[in-house]
Structure formats: C-alpha cells, structure tokens
Amino acid sequence: MNKNELGIQALQEGKMEEALKLFTEAIEENPGDSVGYINFGNVLSSVGETVRAKNFYEKAIELDPKAGAAYYALGNVLFQEEKFSEAKDQFEKAIRTGMENGDVYFMFGFTMVQLDQPKLAMPYLQRAVELTPEDVEARFQYGLTLAGLEEIDEAVKQLHLVVEQQPDHADAYYNLGVAYAIHLEQVEKGLSFLRRALEIQEDHMLSSYAISMIEQAMNEE
Template sequence: MTEIDQGIQYMKEGKLEEAAQYFTDAIEQDPKNPVHYINFGNLLLHMKDYQRAERFYLKGTELDQEAATAYYGLGNVYFEQDEFEKAKKSFQKAINLGLEEADPYFMLGMTFLYDEQFKLSLPYLQRASELNPDDADVQFQYGLALAQTQQLDRAKEVFNQVLEIQEVHSDAHYNLGVISLFEENIDQAIVHFDKALEIQPDHLLAGNGKKQIEIMLEDNQ
C-alpha cells in the first residue's frame, strides 16, 4: 500500500489526524504532484473546512489544469456553501474534462435543483440515473425534478423504481401519494401516505396529506 493509499484508508476509517499527517508528508516529498493536494482537499472537505479545502483544490488545478477531480472537489466546496453559480461552473468543468461518472452529473443536477432551476437540472439528473441505476438517492432526486416540471407519469415510474431499490423509502411513498391526489385516486394516495408513516412515523408531510384527505372526506359526507 502506497503512502497516499494509506492516507485514504485512514480517511475511510475516520482517522482524520493520521490521514492529514500522511497527506502532509506526501506533499512535502512530492510537492509537484496535484493528486496529493486533491486528496488533502477531500479530507478538508470531509471536515467541513471549506476555505482550506478550496485552497488545496485550487493548488491542484494550478499544477494540472486538466485535473477533473479537483474541479469536482471545488464544486462540492461551493455547493456546501450555497455558492451555486460557482458550483455549476466547477461541476461542468469536471464533466468537460472527462469525469464521466454519476457523481458530477448528480451534483450538477442537484445544484440546479437547489437553485430552483428544475428544468435545467433534468438532463444532468437523468444522466446520473443512467450511470448509477441502482442508487436510490440518485433515482429519487431525478423523480423529484420530473415532478417539479409536471412530468408526473414519468416521475411516478421513477419513484416506483426507487421503491424497487429501497422498499422502505418514506419520501418515495409520500411523493407517489401526492401524484395519486393529482390523479384523483384518493384511495391510492391514502395507501402511500400510510406506508410513508409506517416507515417514518414522524413524516410531517405524509401526516398532513392524510389529515387533509380525511377532512375532505368528512366535508363530502
């Protein structure tokens, strides 16, 4: 195991001080290698030390202007601080440099989603869902974007796919309940709200949705 691999292993084990020391030693021994700065940036990002993480990622890009993972790291730094415009540019740069993985597409889509640019989020979340079809969170966020853009039939399909991956997904059931209300299928909506509450008894939205249905049914009697 190389020194840098050992540092990553320490990170996975939660031994952050040991990881920091290994990455520091690696930089001292090979200060021209951008990978060491990127790995230290990843550690600092994990520790929520965003200012220092940004500096290390930027150093990585200075040493290698095509270091896609450095730009991906920068995107995460900016995303965590709600600097969505900077995050978009960084994630897009990582993709343009060939980081053809689900994560940068997913995070770029999430940045648009958090910035309430729902239509712009769709192609990136769709691509992430294609690259990582078995990830419930990726599929769920894609379903949300579809629902936000009123593509309810497709959103319904995706939320059902989420439940195939993760049967106990309260938010997927809640959103299927909301779609059922739009379809005027009250019985199905109640089934989904009940399922969401069974999985997560304190699910406020599902509880409120069920209560509104009960009030509506009482008024119609």
C-alpha cells in the same frame, strides 16, 4: 502502493493523522502533482476545514487545469456553503474535463434544482441515475424533478423504484401518494401510500396534512 494510495487506505481505516502525514509526504516528494493536494484537501474538508481545503483544491487546479476531481471537490465545498452558482460552475468544469461518474452529474443536477432550474437539472439527474442506478437519493431527486415538471407517469415510475430500493423511504411514499391521489385521480391508492409514509415516520406532517385534506374533500362530495 505510493504515498497517495497509502494515505487513502489510512483514511479509510480512520487513521486521520497517518493519512495527513502520507499526503504531506506525497506533496513534498511530488510538488507538481495535483493528486496529493486533492487528497489533502479532502481530509481538511471532511473535518470542516473548508477554507484551507479550498486552497488545496485551487492549488491542484493551478497545477493541472484538467483535474476533474479538484473541480468536483471544490464544488462540493461551495455547495455546502450554499454558494450554489459558484458550485455549479465547478461541477460543470469537472464534467468538461471528462469526469464521468454519477456523483458529479448528480451534484450538478441537484445544484441546478437549488437554483430553481429544474429543466436544466433533469438531464443531469437522469444521467446520474443511469451511471449509478443504486443511488437512491439521485433517483429520488430525479423523480421529484420529473414531478415538478409534470411528467407524472415517469416520476411515479422512478419513485416506485426508490421504494423498491429503500422500503422505508417515507418521502418517496408521500410523493407517490400525492401523485396518485391528485394527478392520477386514484385517490384510494394515493391514500394507501400516504398512510404507509406515516407508518414509517409517525411525524411525517406533510402526509398527515395531505390525508386530512383528501378525506375532507371526499366527505364534501
């Protein structure tokens, strides 16, 4: 294995200092290779050294404008800083380099959600789910986006898959409850999902409030 591969192995084993040493050696031995800079930046980012991390990602991009991993990593840092417009640009560049994995599509789509552009987010979240069907969070956000665009049947389908994958996902049960009780007019079924959310999380205030409102409306009929 080369120094970058050894560094990644050390990082996975929790040997931070050894990983940094190996990535430093990789950069010194191959200063024109973007990979070492990306790896070093990832370590810095993981310990909250985001300003320094960005410098390493930018150096990687300078060395290799097609380094999709550098754009993706830089986008993640910007997203954490809530610089959503800037993050979106980096994720888009990563995709344009040919980066084809669920994470980059999810982050691009989720960033578009933060920018209140759900129609633009939806195809990217859908692609994320297609590429990584085991990613519960991607599927949940896809379901929420569909619901927000009033594509209720497909949203319900995705949320059912979420609770199959993660049976203790209280937020998914809450959203299923709202979808059935309000949009699909299956009130009792909706209430059962809302109560399930409360069983999982006793302080799930949205579910508690929804149950109160629905039961009040039923009593007034």
